Amino acid sequence: MSMSKSILIIGGGSHIGQAIAQQCSIDGALVSVISRQSAPDHSAWFWYQDALQSEDSSQQCIEHALQQQPETIFICNGVLHDANAMPEKTIRQLDSEQLAQRLHSNVIIPAQYLRSLFGYLSRTPQVKVLVLSAKVGSITDNRLGGWYSYRISKAALNMLVKNVSLEVARLNPSACIVAVHPGTTDTPLSEPFQRNLPQGQLQTAEQTAQRLLQVRDALTPEHSGTLLNWDASVLPF
Numbered sequence: 001m002s003m004s005k006s007i008l009i010i011g012g013g014s015h016i017g018q019a020i021a022q023q024c025s026i027d028g029a030l031v032s033v034i035s036r037q038s039a040p041d042h043s044a045w046f047w048y049q050d051a052l053q054s055e056d057s058s059q060q061c062i063e064h065a066l067q068q069q070p071e072t073i074f075i076c077n078g079v080l081h082d083a084n085a086m087p088e089k090t091i092r093q094l095d096s097e098q099l100a101q102r103l104h105s106n107v108i109i110p111a112q113y114l115r116s117l118f119g120y121l122s123r124t125p126q127v128k129v130l131v132l133s134a135k136v137g138s139i140t141d142n143r144l145g146g147w148y149s150y151r152i153s154k155a156a157l158n159m160l161v162k163n164v165s166l167e168v169a170r171l172n173p174s175a176c177i178v179a180v181h182p183g184t185t186d187t188p189l190s191e192p193f194q195r196n197l198p199q200g201q202l203q204t205a206e207q208t209a210q211r212l213l214q215v216r217d218a219l220t221p222e223h224s225g226t227l228l229n230w231d232a233s234v235l236p237f
């Protein structure tokens, strides 16, 4: 696996983000994390806690983290369910507050981070950004329905990534900004839905991290603006 000398993982407290951080640490990279969570004891990583209470504090976290000049940036924030709500099976379960919360965590937070990153992305040669999305956010691929708030928010996230990739490319054609489906991964996010999965579909966070880092290694500017599967194949929007 090729090595990124410096990597920034936003939403780095996520199970997938932590596994990416561990793998990159083993590979000898400088690891920076932005997370709502406080730094673990004895962390060898640069850790910036962002309580997500103001846009200014997020901006400051980004400014500090960019001092490590990351060549790769992952954005891992995403919520499918929480203590208050499971994904909707029917539109009759749609709750506007739940939809607003999913749009906030899955689109608005990544959008604010990308806005803060824009100057850096526009001037940094070969910089790569991988935003963790989901295949269920593909409108073309949607054959089952359900999961309204999550699907809507991930579809909007895909549009955000496409838009930013176009704007950055005008200033920095060597950049690559993609949305990536990590594959079904054994984390609290997927835990309630793992029972009926086809055998072999569920990956550990460590396996997913390795796959995502292989996707990162394969990225070229021609991929920018696409939605990629965990094996680097292009998924339809």
Ligand SMILES: NC(=O)c1ccc[n+]([C@@H]2O[C@H](COP(=O)([O-])OP(=O)(O)OC[C@H]3O[C@@H](n4cnc5c(N)ncnc54)[C@H](OP(=O)(O)O)[C@@H]3O)[C@@H](O)[C@H]2O)c1
Residues within 6 Å of the ligand: 010, 011, 012, 013, 014, 015, 016, 017, 034, 035, 036, 037, 052, 076, 077, 078, 079, 080, 104, 105, 106, 109, 132, 133, 134, 135, 181, 182, 183, 184, 185, 186, 187, 188, 189, 190
């Ligand atoms: N697991 C899967 O099977 C699967 C499948 C498809 C897509 N994904 C996507 O992969 C990404 C990582 O998922 P994961 O499985 O590692 O899940 P996870 O462990 O539950 O992590 C999700 C992370 O999102 C951030 N987050 C949580 N609530 C938030 C809020 N209200 N506002 C902003 N950020 C919030 C947190 O980051 P901090 O703790 O660092 O603040 C949290 O650790 C997500 O975008 C998810 O949609 C996962």
